[in-house]
Amino acid sequence: MLAYTYVSQGNFQLTEKPKPELADAKDAIVRVTLSSICTSDLHIKHGAVPRAVPGITVGHEMVGIVESVGSEVSAVKPGDRVAVNVETFCGECFFCKRGYVNNCTDENGGWALGCRIDGGQAEYVRVPYAEQGLTVIPEHVSFEQALFTGDILATGYWAARISEITREDTVLILGAGPTGICTLLCVMLKHPKQIIVCEKDPDRLDFVRKQYPDVIAAAPDSLESTIRENCRNGGADVVLEVAGAKDTFRMAWQYARPNAVVTVVALYEEDQVLPLPEMYGKNLTFKTGGVDGCDCREILALIAEGKIDTTPLITHTYPLEQIEEAYDLFENRRDHVIKVALKGK
Numbered sequence: 001m002l003a004y005t006y007v008s009q010g011n012f013q014l015t016e017k018p019k020p021e022l023a024d025a026k027d028a029i030v031r032v033t034l035s036s037i038c039t040s041d042l043h044i045k046h047g048a049v050p051r052a053v054p055g056i057t058v059g060h061e062m063v064g065i066v067e068s069v070g071s072e073v074s075a076v077k078p079g080d081r082v083a084v085n086v087e088t089f090c091g092e093c094f095f096c097k098r099g100y101v102n103n104c105t106d107e108n109g110g111w112a113l114g115c116r117i118d119g120g121q122a123e124y125v126r127v128p129y130a131e132q133g134l135t136v137i138p139e140h141v142s143f144e145q146a147l148f149t150g151d152i153l154a155t156g157y158w159a160a161r162i163s164e165i166t167r168e169d170t171v172l173i174l175g176a177g178p179t180g181i182c183t184l185l186c187v188m189l190k191h192p193k194q195i196i197v198c199e200k201d202p203d204r205l206d207f208v209r210k211q212y213p214d215v216i217a218a219a220p221d222s223l224e225s226t227i228r229e230n231c232r233n234g235g236a237d238v239v240l241e242v243a244g245a246k247d248t249f250r251m252a253w254q255y256a257r258p259n260a261v262v263t264v265v266a267l268y269e270e271d272q273v274l275p276l277p278e279m280y281g282k283n284l285t286f287k288t289g290g291v292d293g294c295d296c297r298e299i300l301a302l303i304a305e306g307k308i309d310t311t312p313l314i315t316h317t318y319p320l321e322q323i324e325e326a327y328d329l330f331e332n333r334r335d336h337v338i339k340v341a342l343k344g345k
């Protein structure tokens with residue numbers, strides 16, 4: 001089968017690999033009908049994910065049809081349409097039992113697919129702990145609608161869930177890339193008083209203004225005045241940092257009001273500075289990244305109810321055979337691309 005492979009730093013290639021087989025009673029094999037490229041794939045390509053293992057098939061955002069299941073899998077069966085979770089988790093360890101599935105202590109726990117084990121930019125993928133890793137897609141939800149459930153939507157949902165947002169809050173979201181927009185959609189479900197989105201890319205700002213007219217969209221150079229006009233207590237009540245750019249960690253704590261919650265969702269390519277003397281007395285609560293992706297069922301239910309719609313994010317679709325072209329477009333952000341969907345054979 002075709003599989004997009006992490007050969008070495010800076011080098012991904014479309015290669016032929018044998019079709020995966022069940023390796024454990026808790027595995028499932030899924031035929032990938034639709035997958036996507038995530039910025040985290042680019043982080044692997046740039047060598048910023050030390051855990052990533054050369055030789056693996058990349059890709060951790062996908063949906064498909066169950067092909068076969070191991071003897072201990074009963075929650076899904078062959079023929080089921082499923083969303084695949086970015087995270088692998090056993091469901092039984094200390095962390096899993098508390099919902100902290102990102103820290104599952106199983107050897108494959110956490111982000112394994114497309115990082116430490118073969119992922120889904122391929123015709124088929126083996127999913128360990130399939131009972132946790134797969135969620136059946138409701139009947140009237142399409143593969144396109146469900147595509148981001150297990151990764152960027154799970155991330156946005158988790159970020160909104162842990163950020164202690166109330167209806168009185170002004171929420172600042174830094175970054176309106178695909179994960180930023182998924183975060184925005186999930187923050188909207190909490191009905192805060194106001195949402196401000198800050199983004200430097202004019203295309204992405206336009207997208208936010210057109211799709212979500214109730215949201216205040218600001219470029220970084222006008223953020224300070226936007227915050228001054230809209231936040232009475234010296235900053236946002238809640239800040240979600242989803243940009244991961246050079247200055248955005250600093251912006252996150254600077255534009256937070258005293259005693260705010262600052263949730264860092266971004267995956268940085270470099271170390272960040274936490275200047276504690278400067279922020280002394282601000283009494284901030286920081287929550288840091290690493291999605292606990294265990295809300296896929298709730299997310300799919302919200303999609304089925306029409307409360308979350310991420311289909312406008314899919315700006316381009318390519319067949320898997322043309323994945324190199326798709327990466328080139330995504331990586332160089334050409335043609336107003338937001339997300340690329342790759343169709344399986």
Ligand SMILES: [Zn+2]
Binds near residue numbers: 060061
């Ligand atoms: Zn991702």
Ligand SMILES: [Zn+2]
Binds near residue numbers: 095097
């Ligand atoms: Zn676990």
